[in-house]
Amino acid sequence: MLPADAADPQAGDLIAAQPAGPALPPGTGRPPGQVRPGVQLLLDNLTDCPALVFGCRIDVLAWNDLGGALHDVTDEARSRDMPRRVFLDPQHGPVRYPN
Numbered sequence: 386m387l388p389a390d391a392a393d394p395q396a397g398d399l400i401a402a403q404p405a406g407p408a409l410p411p412g413t414g415r416p417p418g419q420v421r422p423g424v425q426l427l428l429d430n431l432t433d434c435p436a437l438v439f440g441c442r443i444d445v446l447a448w449n450d451l452g453g454a455l456h457d458v459t460d461e462a463r464s465r466d467m468p469r470r471v472f473l474d475p476q477h478g479p480v481r482y483p484n
Contacts, residue, residue, distance in 0.1 A: 420447045
């Protein structure tokens with residue numbers, strides 16, 4: 386680990402000079418909309434607080450039992466699309482945003 390001291394003008398150069406990690410071959414990454422198994426394991430072990438993991442489009446990628454119950458999230462894709470639920474779904478939108 387490199388020391389990153391704001392007073393050291395060469396600290397940024399040292400960090401920038403570090404080689405990048407190995408590139409993954411095309412097609413070996415995780416498909417969009419999935420979380421790593423370790424993240425799901427963490428969520429499953431959080432039994433006393435609700436937890437959700439959001440993707441870049443504010444869709445729910447993973448949740449624990451309390452998070453799913455609190456936010457009414459199911460395996461159905463439509464229930465995991467939070468922007469659609471908040472603004473367009475008549476069951477959820479008008480309840481939170483009446484005007």
